[in-house]
Amino acid sequence: MREHAARNDCEAIRLGWIGQPYNTASSLAFALAAIPLWRAAQQPGGSAWAGVAVAAAFEGIGSAGFHGPGGPVSKLIHDVGLAALAVTTGGALIRDPRARLRPLSVGLAAAALLVHTLSRTGGPLCPSHRQLQGHAVFHLLAAAALATAPPRALIAEAPADSPAGEDQ
Numbered sequence: 001m002r003e004h005a006a007r008n009d010c011e012a013i014r015l016g017w018i019g020q021p022y023n024t025a026s027s028l029a030f031a032l033a034a035i036p037l038w039r040a041a042q043q044p045g046g047s048a049w050a051g052v053a054v055a056a057a058f059e060g061i062g063s064a065g066f067h068g069p070g071g072p073v074s075k076l077i078h079d080v081g082l083a084a085l086a087v088t089t090g091g092a093l094i095r096d097p098r099a100r101l102r103p104l105s106v107g108l109a110a111a112a113l114l115v116h117t118l119s120r121t122g123g124p125l126c127p128s129h130r131q132l133q134g135h136a137v138f139h140l141l142a143a144a145a146l147a148t149a150p151p152r153a154l155i156a157e158a159p160a161d162s163p164a165g166e167d168q
Contacts, residue, residue: 004020005074005075005078006067009023009067009135010126010127011067013070018067019068019069019070020068023063023136024064025064026137026139027067028064029140029143030057030063030085032143033143034054035147037146037147038053045096046150046151048092048095049096049150051088051091052092052146054084055085055089058077059085061077061081065078066078085146092149093149096150096151099150102148105149108144109142112138112141112142112145115134115137115138115141118134119133
């Protein structure tokens with residue numbers, strides 16, 4: 001079997017261009033998480049989430065390359081994406097005045113870290129030849145934690161001459 005950058009992420013390395021198909025496909029959840037993050041950036045006070053959205057999309061592509069072809073360049077892109085994601089998320093939580101640590105996001109992030117730890121190669125959640133991969137579940141949980149992190153859009157205020165909740 002060829003040497004692959006993602007060899008410690010449990011899923012068996014397959015022959016061909018996509019070394020770890022399940023981990024590769026689940027990596028794209030980060031790119032999908034960029035959509036609600038970008039929407040949050042369009043809200044008043046939410047511009048800091050634009051960097052998180054770009055970093056999430058970059059990480060999704062980088063992680064897919066890391067688990068797919070798995071060469072040294074894809075490892076570098078993956079690692080830069082992870083660092084950018086950490087820095088921009090921390091910055092957004094600090095810079096957005098509406099940002100709070102949301103219990104759902106914290107729970108998803110904690111579950112993601114636990115699954116990541118337990119699903120490394122040799123770990124108790126490492127079924128390397130099964131379709132359900134612990135590392136793929138980690139990707140989905142981590143992306144969900146990111147997607148749910150920004151504050152929800154503020155409810156638009158009703159015009160002064162209209163009672164709140166009345167259809168316009």
